[in-house]
Amino acid sequence: MGGFNWLREIRCILFDWGGTLCRNERERDAIVRGITGIAAHLGFDEKARVGVAASLGKVMQQAYLKADADPSCREVDVPAVLQAWGEQMGLAGKSRWDVPALTDALWEYWPGGIELLARPIPVLTELRRRGYRLGLLSNVAAPPAVCRAALEGMGLLEHFESCTFSSEIGLRKPHPDVFRCALEAMRDGGPLEPRNVVYVGDSPRCDIGGAQAASMRAVLFRGGASDWSREDSPKHKPDAIIDRMEELLVLFLPR
Numbered sequence: 001m002g003g004f005n006w007l008r009e010i011r012c013i014l015f016d017w018g019g020t021l022c023r024n025e026r027e028r029d030a031i032v033r034g035i036t037g038i039a040a041h042l043g044f045d046e047k048a049r050v051g052v053a054a055s056l057g058k059v060m061q062q063a064y065l066k067a068d069a070d071p072s073c074r075e076v077d078v079p080a081v082l083q084a085w086g087e088q089m090g091l092a093g094k095s096r097w098d099v100p101a102l103t104d105a106l107w108e109y110w111p112g113g114i115e116l117l118a119r120p121i122p123v124l125t126e127l128r129r130r131g132y133r134l135g136l137l138s139n140v141a142a143p144p145a146v147c148r149a150a151l152e153g154m155g156l157l158e159h160f161e162s163c164t165f166s167s168e169i170g171l172r173k174p175h176p177d178v179f180r181c182a183l184e185a186m187r188d189g190g191p192l193e194p195r196n197v198v199y200v201g202d203s204p205r206c207d208i209g210g211a212q213a214a215s216m217r218a219v220l221f222r223g224g225a226s227d228w229s230r231e232d233s234p235k236h237k238p239d240a241i242i243d244r245m246e247e248l249l250v251l252f253l254p255r
Contacts, residue, residue, distance in 0.1 A: 016201030017138035030113025034106040073175035075166040111150035124159040131255035137182040174210030204236040
């Protein structure tokens with residue numbers, strides 16, 4: 001990993017969300033509940049909802065898999081996926097067909113599928129006290145308003161100068177432009193150079209590789225519940241590795 005002289009240059013710490021600050025093992029279950037809610041919104045009886053939900057679930061899964069494999073790193077466009085599914089099913093244009101309402105139904109239960117991991121709030125509070133600017137950058141297909149409401153409910157939102165979501169950019173990590181957008185979103189607090197920023201995340205490819213491609217430093221967090229491909233790890237060398245969030249307080253001393 002080399003020396004740690006770079007720590008002296010850090011003024012801003014950007015955080016990943018899922019797998020780093022929060023665990024999201026129940027996220028899939030919450031989305032399934034949302035998909036079932038869409039079937040109910042469309043007026044299907046309880047028996048028919050199972051088949052309709054299964055159909056949409058398959059389409060959503062394919063959309064996520066396609067996004068993960070997309071070399072251009074485009075984020076899932078959920079309203080477009082719903083519209084295409086509705087046309088395929090012959091539902092688009094019917095009286096109950098309303099993509100914005102269906103999108104709301106899909107994400108209704110999603111905040112309940114994520115929960116705080118490793119008590120990050122005391123660490124975030126101390127890092128701010130020490131003079132570091134904090135931001136959040138996350139790969140998430142949920143609408144930004146839903147994400148911010150979830151962060152607020154978890155007590156995280158107030159700790160970040162800015163929150164950037166792939167759903168509002170249209171691109172996913174590890175695309176370096178996603179990291180540049182997060183940096184631009186923090187400009188109101190004063191300009192930042194990539195060399196002054198470190199990204200903390202749990203994915204070797206998306207977080208470490210993406211941040212370093214944007215000329216930022218990167219810290220790998222191994223204390224989450226994520227199970228990333230071991231093949232990714234040798235390809236992306238972090239500038240530091242932590243197993244507990246509290247270790248950030250050892251790395252980043254008061255400015």
